[in-house]
Amino acid sequence: MRARVALLAGATLWCLSILAAPAFDLSPVYRFFAAICHQNPARSWYVFGEPLPVCIRCASIYFAFTASLWAGIRPNVRWLRISLLLMLFEFAVARFVIDAELLRSLSAVLVGLAAAPFVKQGVEEIGDRL
Amino acid sequence: MIVCKQCGTELPDDARFCLQCGASTVPPPEEPPSPVQAGPKPELDFVQPALTGGMFLGFLSSIPFISAGNCICCGWVLLGGGIAVMMLAKQRPSGISYGDGAFAGVLSGLFGAIVGTIVQMSFRAMAARLFESQQQQLEQVLNQLGAEGALRDWILRAASGEISAATLAFTFFTNLLVYSLFAMIGGILTVAILEKRKARTA
Numbered sequence: 219m220r221a222r223v224a225l226l227a228g229a230t231l232w233c234l235s236i237l238a239a240p241a242f243d244l245s246p247v248y249r250f251f252a253a254i255c256h257q258n259p260a261r262s263w264y265v266f267g268e269p270l271p272v273c274i275r276c277a278s279i280y281f282a283f284t285a286s287l288w289a290g291i292r293p294n295v296r297w298l299r300i301s302l303l304l305m306l307f308e309f310a311v312a313r314f315v316i317d318a319e320l321l322r323s324l325s326a327v328l329v330g331l332a333a334a335p336f337v338k339q340g341v342e343e344i345g346d347r348l
Numbered sequence: 349m350i351v352c353k354q355c356g357t358e359l360p361d362d363a364r365f366c367l368q369c370g371a372s373t374v375p376p377p378e379e380p381p382s383p384v385q386a387g388p389k390p391e392l393d394f395v396q397p398a399l400t401g402g403m404f405l406g407f408l409s410s411i412p413f414i415s416a417g418n419c420i421c422c423g424w425v426l427l428g429g430g431i432a433v434m435m436l437a438k439q440r441p442s443g444i445s446y447g448d449g450a451f452a453g454v455l456s457g458l459f460g461a462i463v464g465t466i467v468q469m470s471f472r473a474m475a476a477r478l479f480e481s482q483q484q485q486l487e488q489v490l491n492q493l494g495a496e497g498a499l500r501d502w503i504l505r506a507a508s509g510e511i512s513a514a515t516l517a518f519t520f521f522t523n524l525l526v527y528s529l530f531a532m533i534g535g536i537l538t539v540a541i542l543e544k545r546k547a548r549t550a
Contacts, residue, residue: 252501253526256419259497276421295540302541309420333537336446340536343447344454 221345225338229284236277240268247271261322275305278323282330283337293335301328392439394452401432401452402459405527409460410467422530428460429453429534437542446536453535457528464527465520472511 239247251257251271262269263277270277308325349358354371363373405428409415417423432452437444490500 250522253522254418254422254530256416257497279421293540295543298537298540302537333533336536336540337533340446340450340532340539343445344450344532347447347451 221341222338224345225341226284226287229280229287229334233280233284236270236272236280237265239271240265243268251276274319275322275326278326279330279333282327283334284330286331286334287338291331291335293339294332297328298332298336301325301332305329392436392444392448394436394455397432397435398452398455399459400435401428401430401456401531403463404428404431404460405456405531406460406463407467409523409527410464410471412471422526425457425460425527425530426534426537428456428527429531430538432456432531433535433538434542437539443543444539446539449535449539450532451535453532454528456535457531458524460527460531461520461523464523465516468519468523469511469516476511 235244235247236251238244239251248257248271255272255276257269257271258273259269261273261275263274264270272280305325305328308321350361350363350373351358352366352369352371352373354366355369357366357368359366359373365372405425408424408428409418415424418425429449429452432455433444433449436448436452487504490503495503
């Protein structure tokens with residue numbers, strides 16, 4: 219239970235920091251996320267005229283992941299596999315044909331939604347051991 | 349002639365039941381050994397898989413240019429956690445739990461943070477020697493190329509060679525947080541994708 223709450227709080231804080239970085243010009247947050255995202259402004263969403271510290275794909279994954287945790291979506295291996303394949307396909311092939319923000323975001327949202335229930339289960343199990 | 353094991357009556361060879369007491373003459377089939385009788389499940393050794401996964405993600409996340417693989421949803425780190433889980437699953441073919449996958453991922457992230465920090469600092473020290481006298485020229489070149497934003501900052505930082513205790517601590521703890529978190533996710537998702545999970549025990 220505590221592990222679940224910690225995961226939910228951590229994921230929410232993660233997303234809030236992404237939104238707060240451009241709003242309050244938090245350079246340490248940009249520096250932190252630079253380790254895990256290319257931060258290309260051309261491939262990022264803008265808030266208050268500033269790009270988010272992560273690209274559209276990453277932001278979509280994180281926001282969908284957190285939404286999935288709040289919504290309590292049940293784990294489904296088939297959906298996880300399909301969503302990962304779709305994102306890989308979009309990354310490897312579709313971008314050369316149609317490099318659309320919507321396509322990038324949608325494929326990432328599916329991964330975030332499908333992955334969160336498994337991560338929740340893993341974190342709960344590891345929490346039970348501690 | 350066969351003899352009834354129950355009452356000792358002599359019976360024809362083809363008799364399936366004793367004509368005297370009705371007991372079966374056919375021996376009961378041997379039951380297959382239950383999983384419990386087959387012996388305890390093998391204990392999992394997390395260290396070896398986590399070390400391998402950690403080395404993988406630590407090196408690839410720290411070598412210049414190759415580390416760009418992490419820009420794709422922390423690809424190297426997720427893969428490192430996945431490698432640790434694949435090695436762990438081989439130890440127990442009956443399957444491992446999501447908790448096992450998560451633990452293997454966190455451990456590989458920890459090892460990866462140590463390896464990664466050492467490699468990153470080494471590259472930084474080497475870059476400092478190479479570009480010591482050319483910092484200003486490098487800035488001019490970047491200006492001419494129109495490099496801006498995170499890429500420019502990253503190149504200048506990498507070439508500056510500044511290694512202080514604060515830099516070391518910031519690099520290590522950032523690596524620790526990011527690698528542990530994402531390797532854990534990679535481990536859990538690998539368990540799910542490979543369906544190596546055993547039934548969760550209450």
